[in-house]
Amino acid sequence: MNSLRYSYLAAVMSMIVLSGCSSPPGQRRETSEILAPNEVTDSRTLYAENCAGCHGSEGRGGAAIALADPVYFAIANDASIRKVVANGVKGTSMPAFAQSAGGMLTNKQIDLITTEMRSRWSRPEILNGANPPAYAANSAGNARQGEVVYGTYCASCHGSQGQGARKGSAITNDSFLALVSDQGLRTIIITGRPELGAPDWRGNVPGKPMSDQEITDVVAWIATHRVQTPGQPYSASNYAQQQE
Ligand code: HEC
Numbered sequence: 001m002n003s004l005r006y007s008y009l010a011a012v013m014s015m016i017v018l019s020g021c022s023s024p025p026g027q028r029r030e031t032s033e034i035l036a037p038n039e040v041t042d043s044r045t046l047y048a049e050n051c052a053g054c055h056g057s058e059g060r061g062g063a064a065i066a067l068a069d070p071v072y073f074a075i076a077n078d079a080s081i082r083k084v085v086a087n088g089v090k091g092t093s094m095p096a097f098a099q100s101a102g103g104m105l106t107n108k109q110i111d112l113i114t115t116e117m118r119s120r121w122s123r124p125e126i127l128n129g130a131n132p133p134a135y136a137a138n139s140a141g142n143a144r145q146g147e148v149v150y151g152t153y154c155a156s157c158h159g160s161q162g163q164g165a166r167k168g169s170a171i172t173n174d175s176f177l178a179l180v181s182d183q184g185l186r187t188i189i190i191t192g193r194p195e196l197g198a199p200d201w202r203g204n205v206p207g208k209p210m211s212d213q214e215i216t217d218v219v220a221w222i223a224t225h226r227v228q229t230p231g232q233p234y235s236a237s238n239y240a241q242q243q244e
C-alpha cells in the first residue's frame, strides 16, 4: 500500500474515532445508555414501547381497541385492567407483561402503567349518571335470546347474521373470532369503538340502551360461531378423515 493512501486512511479513521466517542474506549457515556425493559420508569415510554404497537400511539387505537376512551375507564376498574396487562388474554394477541407470567415488566411498572392510563384517559363524569352494564358477565348468557338481541341492536350495521355489511364489518366470522375473547367482545359492545365510529351500548338504537342481560346474551350468540380450526375450510376431524 502506498504511504499517501495509508496516511489518508489513518486520518479518516482518527476522525471517526474523535467524532464518534468523547469518552475513553470501553466506558459507556451516560446519554447513550439504553435501559433494559424492566428499568424504564417513565410511564409514557413504557406505554410507547410496550402497548402503542397494538393500541395506537396515545391510546388512539389500532389493531386493538383505543384505550384512550373515558367510557372504558368508567366501566373497567384498575384490578381488571391490571390483571389483563399482567397475564395477557389467552387465545388473543394481548401479551402477558408480568415477569411472573413470562413477560418483561415488574409489578411496579405494571402498577405505574395502570394508574397513568387512568389519570390520562378517564373522565369520571363521562357517564353522567347513566347506569352502565357490569364490566364482566355474571352468567353464561342465553345464545338463543342473543340472536334476537342481535337482530334488534346490531344487524342494521353488521348484517343480518353478522356477516358484515356496509356500515360494519364481519363479527361472526370464525377468523375474526379467533382473535378476540368473549370479554373482548363484551368490552367492545359496551364501549363501542369510538375511534372507528362504533356506538357504545347506548347508541345502537338511539334512546334504547342495551341491558346487562342483553349484552351477555348477544356475546353468547356471537360465541356460538367459534370453530375448532379457525380460518380453515374443514374442521380438524374432517381433515383427518381426508388424510386417511
Ligand atoms: C400484540 C398486540 C398487543 C399489545 C402489544 C398490547 N395489547 Fe392490550 N390487547 C390486545 C388485544 C388483541 C386485546 C383484546 C383481547 C381480548 O379479546 O380480550 C387487548 C386487550 C387489552 C386490555 C383489556 C381490554 C378489555 O377488554 O378490558 C387492556 C387494558 C390492554 N389490552 C392494555 C394493554 C397495555 C397497557 C399494553 C402495554 C403494556 C398492551 N395492552 C399491549 C393487543 C395488544
Ligand code: HEC
Binding pocket: 150, 153, 154, 155, 156, 157, 158, 167, 168, 169, 170, 171, 185, 188, 189, 193, 196, 197, 198, 199, 203, 204, 205, 218
Ligand atoms: C350504527 C352502526 C353499528 C351498530 C348498530 C353496531 N355496530 Fe358494531 N361496529 C360498528 C362500526 C362502524 C365498527 C368499527 C368498524 C368495523 O369493524 O366495522 C364496529 C365494530 C364492532 C366490533 C369490532 C370489530 C373489529 O373488527 O374489531 C364488534 C365486535 C362489534 N362492532 C359488535 C357489535 C354488536 C354485537 C352490536 C350490537 C349489539 C353492534 N356492533 C352494533 C358499527 C355498528
